[in-house]
Amino acid sequence: MALLAQQIPRWFNSIKLSSFIKPAQITKHSARPAKTLSSGFSSQVLLSSDNCLLQCGIKTYRTSLSWNSFHSAKSNGQESSSVQSTLLPSVSEKPDRIPSFDSELPLEELDDLPPLSPIQPISEEEAIQIVAHPLLPLSSFTLGDYVDHSKTLQQLVQLGVDLSKIERHPDVANLLLRLDFEKDIKQILLFLKDLGLEDNHLGPFLTKNYTIFSEDLENLKTRVAYLQSKHFSNADIARMVRQAPFLLSFSVERLDNRLGFFQKELELSTKKTRDLVVRLPRLLTGSLEPVKENMKVYRLELGFKHNEIQHMVTRIPKMLTANKRKLTETFDYVHNVMNIPHHIIVKFPQVFNTRIFKIKERHLFLTYLGKVQYDPAKPNYVSLDKFVSVPDEVFCKEIAKASVKDFEKFLKTL
Numbered sequence: 001m002a003l004l005a006q007q008i009p010r011w012f013n014s015i016k017l018s019s020f021i022k023p024a025q026i027t028k029h030s031a032r033p034a035k036t037l038s039s040g041f042s043s044q045v046l047l048s049s050d051n052c053l054l055q056c057g058i059k060t061y062r063t064s065l066s067w068n069s070f071h072s073a074k075s076n077g078q079e080s081s082s083v084q085s086t087l088l089p090s091v092s093e094k095p096d097r098i099p100s101f102d103s104e105l106p107l108e109e110l111d112d113l114p115p116l117s118p119i120q121p122i123s124e125e126e127a128i129q130i131v132a133h134p135l136l137p138l139s140s141f142t143l144g145d146y147v148d149h150s151k152t153l154q155q156l157v158q159l160g161v162d163l164s165k166i167e168r169h170p171d172v173a174n175l176l177l178r179l180d181f182e183k184d185i186k187q188i189l190l191f192l193k194d195l196g197l198e199d200n201h202l203g204p205f206l207t208k209n210y211t212i213f214s215e216d217l218e219n220l221k222t223r224v225a226y227l228q229s230k231h232f233s234n235a236d237i238a239r240m241v242r243q244a245p246f247l248l249s250f251s252v253e254r255l256d257n258r259l260g261f262f263q264k265e266l267e268l269s270t271k272k273t274r275d276l277v278v279r280l281p282r283l284l285t286g287s288l289e290p291v292k293e294n295m296k297v298y299r300l301e302l303g304f305k306h307n308e309i310q311h312m313v314t315r316i317p318k319m320l321t322a323n324k325r326k327l328t329e330t331f332d333y334v335h336n337v338m339n340i341p342h343h344i345i346v347k348f349p350q351v352f353n354t355r356i357f358k359i360k361e362r363h364l365f366l367t368y369l370g371k372v373q374y375d376p377a378k379p380n381y382v383s384l385d386k387f388v389s390v391p392d393e394v395f396c397k398e399i400a401k402a403s404v405k406d407f408e409k410f411l412k413t414l
Contacts, residue, residue: 161203176210191220231274258288275314311349312349315349339374348385365400395407
């Protein structure tokens with residue numbers, strides 16, 4: 001037993017030494033593949049090798065223990081021989097093989113190996129072939145940072161769309177970045193071209209009505225069909241859409257209510273109502289509050305009759321949306337300073353569409369020359385139409401009978 005006690009530690013040390021050295025040798029043998037794999041996978045393979053070596057060591061320890069038991073028990077020779085033949089490894093028996101790392105790595109894993117390390121040196125030829133693309137910013141305050149990365153934005157810029165005005169609205173800018181030109185935008189452009197818009201009209205139109213890309217194409221066609229049902233010609237619809245880009249964003253119910261409002265408020269016929277909105281399409285898309293306010297101004301403050309208001313607004317539709325202060329100042333000067341009565345102003349309502357300082361300059365010049373005469377029943381009558389509409393050269397030659405230089409010298413005295 002003393003001999004057995006001395007041999008057991010020696011065998012155990014031999015087992016520990018073999019289990020320590022052999023995994024290191026395996027690691028050295030498989031060092032190159034292990035570098036290209038993840039640490040989790042390579043450490044798992046090495047752990048399985050250690051378990052195999054530990055099992056081999058335990059089997060050796062058990063064999064040595066049985067061999068010493070055979071020498072200490074001489075009285076039972078046959079039984080010991082039987083135990084020896086059972087536990088000792090035979091010479092012809094093949095030892096347990098240590099699993100190979102290369103043999104256990106599947107071929108499919110070799111195709112999924114990560115690329116070379118970024119710090120690995122490369123040749124000058126390879127370096128020249130490297131193309132550095134600008135990174136896509138995660139966030140930005142301008143769409144210009146995304147133009148190089150977005151084919152949609154590039155196409156819109158080529159059409160003449162001003163992205164600097166669209167980017168003021170973050171929600172719309174984000175919408176454009178998510179849209180695909182072929183799937184989401186091209187069909188809208190073809191629809192607008194079929195409607196009658198030219199290529200040079202698309203850029204300004206889309207710059208103003210940038211929300212049209214969120215509209216359903218069938219809804220747009222339905223709104224055009226409604227206008228056609230109201231006997232608007234294709235040319236009229238194209239003109240209205242071009243001058244009032246948000247017109248197509250209004251529902252059929254809203255368009256119908258707008259047309260009904262002007263027809264009822266002004267007591268116009270269907271044809272005159274249609275002509276009114278064709279000449280000023282923004283009447284259908286703008287606010288109705290200025291229109292209602294101006295109607296009260298003409299009737300209550302300026303003293304025009306209802307039929308006179310009808311005549312003026314059908315001649316000059318901008319009178320419905322003009323600034324209230326400008327209207328009252330113009331009327332006050334024309335009526336109270338120039339002494340022009342209501343019925344003459346009604347015949348020439350374009351006076352409300354003229355800048356007030358221009359009216360003052362010309363009236364004062366005619367007063368200086370002694371040629372003020374606005375009564376059509378008297379000689380040397382000055383037509384209010386020409387007075388406000390013709391350029392300075394024509395005004396001086398045909399009305400004032402003076403040179404442009406004289407008119408300019410007079411203006412310096414004001």
